[in-house]
Amino acid sequence: MKPGYSHVPADHVAAECSRVAPVLSRIGDKWTVLVVTMLGRGPMRFNALRREIGSISQRMLTLTLRSLERDGLATRTVRPTVPPQVEYALTELGRSLLVPVSAIRDWARAHADAIEQAQRRFDGRCADEAGTAVRAIADQASAS
């Protein structure tokens, strides 16, 4: 067999991705992986998460945690003290997610430099050949 290509029937790919895509959209959002990784260290209260992440807004932390709870990846436990304490923890399902996420993290760590170099080469090449045309695609946000 040749170096490399897997032979997946084309018809199955789209069907597969209709199940994978929602999962990736969820964990690919701006905060889910960070929060899940934090909770992977152990249960944590709302403001403890907020402090340790630092840059997250209260709104986004609430939204992220609600999604995790809805998907069965985390639990929310209210203890009726004064002031109230709310503790979040990963479920078994949530902890199992740490495994493939770690695989992605390892891949990212291993190839981050290669990707950055490829990007610089690409941007440099386009600056030579086509002016700033493709740079504009990369940036894409300058004009409104």
Place this chain on the structure above:
Amino acid sequence: MKPGYSHVPADHVAAECSRVAPVLSRIGDKWTVLVVTMLGRGPMRFNALRREIGSISQRMLTLTLRSLERDGLATRTVRPTVPPQVEYALTELGRSLLVPVSAIRDWARAHADAIEQAQRRFDGRCADEAGTAVRAIADQASAS
């Protein structure tokens, strides 16, 4: 493999995620995984990809392929025939990405049912307790 928590120092988590998050954002977008998986079967021309994916717009396919090329995950080869033919193929780096992506796919396939059940339970519980309040968070798009 205890059913427990990994002990990652909190300080490292945020630093790690600053490298992982961009990668996840890229492959977590609407089309990248689908296109990469397609190209995992072997090199393909632009409109062949377009046809097999079916639902993707020309614009998004172009944008997705440009990003893959920029990141060094795919190559773009123009053959100066008439009409012109442009073939896309994964690089070695791109094929290596198929490994962790497969891990995510396997996880998604294994737990898709559990997630859907958790969602229905969550939504049902909230309908009982708090009316339609949290349903509104899940839907979130009705009002403008």
Place this chain on the structure above:
DNA sequence: CGGTATCCACTTGGATACTG
């Protein structure tokens, strides 16, 4: 065939203010 360019709807996410 393989793109670009333009316009527009929807979604995401930050800032701020207020509540039990």
Place this chain on the structure above:
DNA sequence: CAGTATCCAAGTGGATACCG
């Protein structure tokens, strides 16, 4: 402490039209 509510800026992605 742990949220909720509201407003707003930016990003994402679809539809359409046109180009070499």
